[in-house]
Amino acid sequence: MPTAANRLDWVDAAKGLSIILVVMMHSAYGVGEDLNGTGVLHYIIGWATPFRMPEFFLISGLFLGQVIARPWTAYADRRIVHYLYFYALWAVLQIVFKVGLGTGDFASVGSQILWAIVEPYGVLWFIYMLAVYSLVTKLLFSFKVPHWLALAAAAALQIFPVTSGIGIVDHFAAYFVYFYAGYAFAPLVFRIVASAQGNALWAALALVGYAVIEGYLVFAGGAELHPRGITMGYAALPVLHLALGFIGSLAVCLTAALLIRLPWMGWLRWLGEHSIVVYLSFSIPMAASRTLLLKTGLITDVSTVSVIVMSIALLSPLLLYWLIKKTGWGRFLFERPAWAHIPGTPGSRSTIKPAAVQPAE
Template sequence: MSNDSQRLQWVDMAKGLSILLVVMMYSAFSVGEDTGQTGVLHWIIAFATPFRMPEFFAISGLFLSLVIARDWKPYADRRVLHYFYFYAVWAIIHLVFKVGLVAGDPAMALIDLAWAIAEPYGVLWFIYMLAVFSAVAKLCFTLRLPHWLVLALGAVLQIAPIHTGSYLIDQFAAYFVYFYSGYVFAPMLFKLVAWAQANIGMALASLVTWALVHAALVFSPGYAVLPGEIHMGLASLPVLHLLLALIGTAALCVIASLLTKLAFMDWLRWLGSKSLVIYLAFVLPMGIVRTLLIKFDLISNISVLSIVVMASAVISPVVLYWLVQWTGFGKFLFERPDWAHIPGTPGARRPRQQVSATPAE
């Protein structure tokens, strides 16, 4: 939801936690792969592995009920084209910079860009899949499929060992159930958060119990924390993994709701309100800072190095966003221009002859 006045603070706080976990994972793994070492961020990511991305998708589906009953055109503009626009803009930026300039292969950049239409590209896969999930959810609504059936099919896809080689298909199978769960179970989640805010002591006790059980399952025999990947213990078992993801999502939302009680944590809520900005723009500064720090051996401690890389990856998009707002140049990076709307939808460019006849509202 675009206006701060329409937001629930805990939702933005949950998004803030989510985007930090996402950036943390990419920072820790990229540093780990370059150095062959693991640090403290790897262990945090290991704990969060079952719910890190499921929570992000579930939160994205929370307010779907407000728009899903609309006609296809306005719905597609807001929930499908919106994400595809930002995906396209930043896929071009990534490929031009990383493949065209750094690798010096413009031809391959064009080939990769063509493939990016059919297959989600790099870290931007999340934005791509949000558009796909929104379209599929709307199709299910149009066909009047019962929630239990869609959830059951989504759960089957998540549990099944689907590895087709197509990132689009595999990621759809792995995460659609969480997006749809956010849509279906939103009323229950809101009630849980309200209860937690009214019963802080019991909520904290429940969170401690959850964290201990969750950690025991993640770090049970068979787990491995490696420089570029995490292997869970019992938590990796199919059905259990799904349950831990849903329970972890609820736990993170409760944590977010309690953090809203702390005024000094409001920075995290603000970051959450700009989570899309950070997600779109964190990769390039993360790669540049990581490469320079490792090349010149400026930080030897792997944990400190990972934290510095992560901090730069979070702060840089915020600085870029402020510069865009201050100068007015480059707003297309974070705001969809009127020409990128479906004609006839809110925000779309109006025919010249109709502009003066349209009353201000």
């Protein structure tokens, strides 16, 4: 397999691992809260807590260097407007479903939609922050801020936790360092992964050792597992927490690079390639399936219910995506239409001949 294609494969596989962890967390915590207990998925997510979101952002920054030097209009269309379109669309859909249809409080739907403009809504905060991180990184690039200075400032924000209560501020402080590191250190990450693929046995042994150490740091030192999360032990220490975020992110990349070499792991690459489809739409079937399962009262085991809910939340968006591709209806849900592009940019009405759309990926 050519090197370029190989890189894309493991990056997609890493995205696949990432989206599984995200859906697993929300499924387990939702069920845990409703049943007031913890299950096996709580332990897996607890172990992955130091790197679960950092690796998502680091991977998202890996290919930013290929577009960062583009003119502002082209860059903004691909890295800012692109994400904001899907955020706005799905925020409205989720608010209507959860607030309007879910509670019958249609009077507050409009106010919540307006509030979602300045306060990232629910699980969609990740999409919102990708646009913010892309904007800030482009500004840093335009003003020629050195990587070391940008990383030092971003690391300081992460090490000294910012708890303003304002979502956009707190999320920026917590995770921008990983997104920027993905952009700044992309060549190094690719070299490390390539080396690991050439030394698969040693890489696998290193990953096993890392997993054991990670588990000890997370669960030792006064850790407590809760239905809605975990209070980490030693892993919560500020500088160590930052380091574990980076190490864990790299471990996900190495794991993906090794797994994708197995002939039966193509599904993981495909899932990662469509991870944004799952991220945008998993919360609605997740909430609905959890509610229906618990109302039946047939299954009350936290682990069992969590696994069922997670499976439905992962598969439902892919089924919806397949139906849209098959019928052609609803393509705007996962593909950005021409009108949602900045005029003059690829895919906009002024630059296309037949109707065209840009996939969410």
